[in-house]
Amino acid sequence: TKRVAIFISGGGSNMIRLLDSMTGDHPARVCVVLSNNPKAGGLERAEERGVPTEIVRHQPFGADTSGFEHAILGALAEHKPDIICLAGFMRILTAEFVNRWRGKMLNIHPSLLPKYKGLHTHARALAAGDTVHGCTVHEVTPALDDGPILGQARVPVLAGDTAETLAARVLVQEHILYPMVLRRFVGGDTAPVFLDG
Numbered sequence: 107t108k109r110v111a112i113f114i115s116g117g118g119s120n121m122i123r124l125l126d127s128m129t130g131d132h133p134a135r136v137c138v139v140l141s142n143n144p145k146a147g148g149l150e151r152a153e154e155r156g157v158p159t160e161i162v163r164h165q166p167f168g169a170d171t172s173g174f175e176h177a178i179l180g181a182l183a184e185h186k187p188d189i190i191c192l193a194g195f196m197r198i199l200t201a202e203f204v205n206r207w208r209g210k211m212l213n214i215h216p217s218l219l220p221k222y223k224g225l226h227t228h229a230r231a232l233a234a235g236d237t238v239h240g241c242t243v244h245e246v247t248p249a250l251d252d253g254p255i256l257g258q259a260r261v262p263v264l265a266g267d268t269a270e271t272l273a274a275r276v277l278v279q280e281h282i283l284y285p286m287v288l289r290r291f292v293g294g295d296t297a298p299v300f301l302d303g
């Protein structure tokens with residue numbers, strides 16, 4: 107059984123879907139939920155389910171990202187993860203950290219990559235007049251929101267959409283896509299899946 111660490115910074119709705127998916131004959135189990143933000147709502151939700159949590163605050167390290175990352179590695183050590191899933195983790199990791207987990211770290215991003223890397227993806231899709239938007243799960247490589255695509259889910263952009271309504275429509279698909287991709291990935295299947303929501 108593969109051991110999965112999930113990194114969050116916020117509410118953790120994707121984290122919940124991932125950890126609830128890892129039951130029964132699933133080839134992986136969650137071993138820890140780690141947050142850089144002590145106020146992340148997801149921490150409580152993980153604890154309610156009896157999942158170990160770790161908080162590694164980034165502020166004390168300031169610009170010393172590698173110090174932050176060494177603290178993360180220290181916090182992870184006892185949980186011995188095989189795979190890391192970034193799920194709304196809002197810190198950029200260095201190439202050193204990413205390369206250490208090469209082929210073992212996934213991320214979900216709220217756009218149809220390679221479009222709209224970075225932040226404010228829904229507002230940018232609306233501003234561009236896109237009629238289709240969505241989310242992507244990809245392997246993490248040192249370049250931000252890059253790396254082999256493992257799955258994408260598309261949603262329509264509807265008349266009258268705001269960034270909020272569009273984000274909510276995309277999130278529904280994130281919750282379907284990420285558990286599906288993780289399960290395939292753990293089974294060794296890295297062929298991308300494409301869903302239409």
Ligand code: GAR
Nearest residue numbers: 116117118119120121194214215216
């Ligand atoms: C999700 O929409 C995820 O795709 C996005 O943050 C949200 C987290 O929600 N991730 C990023 O923007 C990564 N740069 P959640 O905490 O409810 O899963």
